[in-house]
Amino acid sequence: MHHPIALVTGAGRGIGAATAELLAAQGDFVIVNYVKDDKSANDVVKKIQAKGGNAVAIQADVSIEAQVMSLFQHIDALPGQLKKLVNNAGILFAQSPVVELTADRINQVLSTNVTSYFLCCKEAIKRMSTNFGGSGGAIVNVSSAASRLGAPNEYVDYAASKGAIDTLTKGLSLEVAAQNIRVNGVRPGLIYTDIHRDGGEPDRVDRLASSLPMQRGGQPIEVAQAITWLLSDNASYITGSHLELAGGR
Numbered sequence: 001m002h003h004p005i006a007l008v009t010g011a012g013r014g015i016g017a018a019t020a021e022l023l024a025a026q027g028d029f030v031i032v033n034y035v036k037d038d039k040s041a042n043d044v045v046k047k048i049q050a051k052g053g054n055a056v057a058i059q060a061d062v063s064i065e066a067q068v069m070s071l072f073q074h075i076d077a078l079p080g081q082l083k084k085l086v087n088n089a090g091i092l093f094a095q096s097p098v099v100e101l102t103a104d105r106i107n108q109v110l111s112t113n114v115t116s117y118f119l120c121c122k123e124a125i126k127r128m129s130t131n132f133g134g135s136g137g138a139i140v141n142v143s144s145a146a147s148r149l150g151a152p153n154e155y156v157d158y159a160a161s162k163g164a165i166d167t168l169t170k171g172l173s174l175e176v177a178a179q180n181i182r183v184n185g186v187r188p189g190l191i192y193t194d195i196h197r198d199g200g201e202p203d204r205v206d207r208l209a210s211s212l213p214m215q216r217g218g219q220p221i222e223v224a225q226a227i228t229w230l231l232s233d234n235a236s237y238i239t240g241s242h243l244e245l246a247g248g249r
């Protein structure tokens with residue numbers, strides 16, 4: 001009997017951590033991937049284990065192919081089989097108009113936010129197509145409301161990376177549908193996480209909350225609930241879709 005394994009990239013904090021904790025509570029063996037700050041990834045693992053769940057923290061920069069390969073080799077050695085993937089790792093740089101963006105920044109955003117999703121999807125699909133007797137698996141790509149809004153004068157590079165993710169989700173979902181692998185996306189709006197500090201505006205969610213139809217920002221757990229639902233058999237006929245998680249925005 002093989003246990004279902006779920007990989008969540010960038011799961012040391014924020015939406016990834018909340019998703020890892022919820023998947024573990026629902027019975028998956030969870031891989032808490034992190035790139036730096038192993039303390040917070042280990043804290044997520046400890047929290048999961050304290051509640052009787054199973055998890056392991058594995059370091060890998062998912063924008064680098066060799067590290068993705070070793071991450072999946074590590075997973076192959078575990079007593080279980082990969083059933084779920086959440087591509088969640090992402091970066092956001094300080095607000096800037098497009099004319100001031102450097103090639104270095106653009107390339108970093110694209111490799112972290114887009115290349116990593118391609119690489120992890122590729123390795124996951126190779127395994128999901130045969131795991132559990134060919135019964136398939138499920139992938140959720142974390143996009144952003146920015147993919148449709150464009151984020152002018154703020155983060156057009158980030159928004160464009162999320163637009164690429166949306167197209168990856170659509171195209172890949174069609175490529176692998178016959179293998180019973182479902183690929184969906186979520187588009188969070190303004191969620192309370194540290195990414196806004198990295199984006200140079202720690203209080204962004206509070207500043208904009210009253211402009212949202214629901215008059216408030218979202219919590220990581222509210223995104224995690226949608227992701228875990230899309231990954232579950234309760235969403236068994238859904239593929240190539242995007243859920244808007246933006247309080248009506």
Ligand code: NAD
Nearest residue numbers: 010014015035061062088089090144188189190191193195
């Ligand atoms: P976060 O910054 O807390 O989480 C992102 C995580 O990704 C961090 O733990 C970071 O270390 C990790 N990461 C970055 N580069 C990595 C790499 N190369 N390899 C492995 N891990 C890496 O922010 P969050 O808000 O929880 O973001 C999670 C996802 O949600 C991101 O894809 C983000 O774009 C998306 N999102 C967030 C919001 C929001 O308002 N917070 C809105 C829309 C979309």
